[in-house]
Amino acid sequence: MVSAFFLTASFVRRVETQRPLALGSFWLRRFRRLLPAAAVTIVGVLGVALAAYPQTEWPRVWREAWASLFYVENWTLALSEVDYYARESVTPSPFQHFWSLSVQGQVFILWPLIIAAVWVVLRRRRRMIVPALTVVFGAIFIASLGFSVVETMRAQSFAYFDTRTRLWEFAAGSLVALALPHVRVRPAIGAILGWIGIVGIVMCGIVLDVQGGFPGYLALWPVICTALVIIAGRDRPRGGPSMILESAPLRYVSRDAYALYLVHWPVLVTWMMLSGRTEPGWLAGIGIVLLSFVLARLVSMLVEQPIRDSAVLDRSHRLGALVLAASVLIVSAPLGAWQLTIEQREAALRASDSGGYPGAAQIDTPIDLSGADLPLIPLATALDEEWVDLKGSCAGELEPVEPVLQGSCAQTANAADSDAWRVLVMGDSHAQQLMSPLTVLADQQGWGIVALLKGGCAIGIGAPTWSAAGPPCEEWRAAAIEYATRVQPDAVYLVVTRATPAAREVLVEGIREIADELTANGIQVIAVRDNPRFDFDMYECALEESEIAPGADTASCDVPDPGFAVGEDLDDLATAEGVTAVDFRPWLCPEGVCRGSIGNIAVYIDDNHISDSYGRTLAPMLQEMLEVGGPLGAEAR
Incomplete structure (x- = not known):
């Protein structure tokens, strides 16, 4: 609001004194003041993250460093709030405070354009410009505030970072600037x-x-x-209040206000990362405040003030543009190099033909990995690539006609081939990850796979939902079952049980009725048992253990398998005609103990999703279960 107040007042004075608006000069001066100090802060955070942050945090640091540099951090945060697949972190991002700077940067582009548009239309009737601006900013205020109220009620976590829900606050500052000359109290x-x-x-x-x-x-x-x-x-x-606001102590502090805003949050977040705590006590709090003031003074004295107050840069637009280019370069060069180095390491590891990663095969035919000097896979920086992805969107006869399914259907390239054996995977993110061995078999056998997936929506009748975005789960589930009966796949691959960290495993509500409906339509049902879930990040535990003892399975991450609740049993469901049980638990929790890594591969990517790297090693086990149960018939084999 305050920034819009000053910005609008400045442009109105130019209009009233008939000076040119000089938008290019305005943008150059404004971002010359903001970007260099921000760039130095971003580089400092990158250095600390490289030295002290867990590797699992690096991808988020990279992504948000780029977003902060180019003033789109608010949209990055907004989208991550509604992204079911976004990796959760105990601590906030060190760049999270850049969201408001990003919104301001966007408005610093938009507001002058709005003012210039009004000026162009009314340049021959200058007296009408200020009233017209009042109408324009009043309209923005009303529209944005109304939108903000509605979106906050509907999706508050997204609305918080949404530029559109914040425009009315800027418009309020502009309206105050336009009205202030006429206000007398x-x-x-x-x-x-x-x-x-x-x-x-x-x-x-x-x-x-x-x-x-x-x-x-x-x-x-x-x-x-x-x-x-x-x-x-x-x-x-x-x-x-001016007697206090204009006092020497506050004016002394205010000279570093922008730099203090930049550095205080990364200092706090870094303390949280290193201490493992979320709230500092008095002693730590005082230390964080003092360190923030020291760093702010250095950034302000060495970067912000010299560039902002430089008369040479004021006279030369070219030099000012070079300052902005240099600010972008000092961030993009080390950040790009860091990412490239890690990506090359990941590529080299994927290309290696090492036998040191047996994965699930280690359970049935153990080999000695104690001397293998190999990193645990997937690497901490590659977890976003561990989500199973069929690559192609459903098209042709496989494209859903049900509106609620739009955007949730994927297929392999050969799924549309009428001669190929076709398997439909339906369900939530667990169905997505547990179809990993199925994709391996499909490649080997030439099967086609279609997947209807919605995070947080298990296939069931009245089953709990963890989905916060998109259509309601009940509508999506019903449409998914209708899709299955219409498309008539040879088999449907379903996760039919639900595991939780705090309770024993149960069958998904209504799964028997769904299985009966599918088999009654001549569709085989592959009933897959859910994987265990934990109340801690199993991947981070496995990674820590692998760094201590490379090649060894992670004994300290072991969790006893709670098993089924009384009266619940997968075998009972599988007695129905056309239903075959698939249980990977012997290779997830061998001898009743769930492990973080097996065969030098991390079993999980977080606290409840198996990794694609490990899931692919389960393909031989899946093939054996399907052959024994015979759900796909002789043709599939």
């Missing part, structure tokens, strides 16, 4: 309004549920309070 009233605004801003963070209710209508509180402070500060009434 008595000094005593101005002083009271100023103090109400100051107290309101402070109390906002204490009283309001910022995490659960912002931005929405709750953000009107700090916006209105800020407007009161601005109005009161116009004439600096005696007894008003």
Whole structure:
């Protein structure tokens, strides 16, 4: 709001004094002030992350460093909030505070364009420009606030970072700038309004549920309070808050305000990473504050102020542009080199023909891996590539006609071949990962695979849902079953049980009725048992153990298999005609103990999803179970 207030007031003065708008010069000066200090901060965080952050955090650091550099961090965070597959982390991102700078950067591009458009239309009627701007920014205020209220109620975590839900706050600053020359208040009233605004801003963070209710209508509180402070500060009434805001201590601190904003959050997050704690006590808190002030003074003194106040850069647009280019380069060069180095390492590891990664085969035919000096796979930086992906979207006769299934259907290239044996995989992210061995067999046998997948939506009747985005699970599940009966695959691959970290395993609600419906339509059912779930990140545990003892399976990560609840049994479901049970548990939890790594391969990529790398080693076991159960018939074999 404050930034829009100053920006609008500056351009209005140019219009009123008939000076050129000079948008190029404005953007150059503004980003010349903002980007260099931000770039130095980003580079500093990259260095600390390389030295001290877990490798599992590196991909997020890379992704958000790029986003912060180019002022799109808010959209990166917004999309990750609704991405079911985004890797969860105990600690926030060291670049999370760049979301607001990103929104500001976008508005610093948009607002001058809006003002320039109004100027172009009314340049021959200059007296109409300010009233027209009032109408335009008033319309933005109303539209954006309404949108913000609706989206906050519907998807608050996304709305918090959405530029569109924040535009009204900038518009409020612009409206105050346009109205302020015409506002007159008595000094005593101005002083009271100023103090109400100051107290309101402070109390906002204490009283309001910022995490659960912002931005929405709750953000009107700090916006209105800020407007009161601005109005009161116009004439600096005696007894008003200006006596404190203009005091020497606050002015001393304010010279480093931008740099302090840049560095304080990475300092806090790094402390959280190193300590393993989420809340600092008094001693740690004081240390974080003091270190933040020291770093802010250095960034401000050595980077921000010299570049901002340089008369040479003011006179030469070319030199100013070179400063921006250099700022981008000092981030992109080391960041790109770091990513390239890790990618080359991953590629070399994938291309190696080492026998040191038996995976599930280690259970049935153990080999000695104690002397193998090989890293655990998948590498910590390659976990995003471990999600099973069929690559192609469903097309032709396999394209869903049900609207709720749009975007959730994928297929292999040969799935449309009428001569190929076709298997339909339906369900949530566990069905997705547990189809990994199926994809190996499909490649070997020439089968086609179609997958209907929606994170958090297991196939069942009344089953719990963990999906926060897209159509409701019940609608999606019903449409998926309709799709199966319409397409008539040779077999449907379903996860039919549900495991949880805190309870014994049970059959998914309504799975018997679904299996009966499918088999009644002549469709074989491959009933797959769910993999175990844990209350900690199994991959990180396995990685830590592998670094201590390369080649050894991770005994300290062992968790006893809780097994089925009383009265629940997969075998009972498999007695039905046309249903075959698939249970990978002997190779996930050999001898009743679930392991973090087996055969030098991490079994999981987080606390509940198996890795594609390990899943592919389960292909021979799946083939044996299918041959014994005979769900695909002689043709498939």
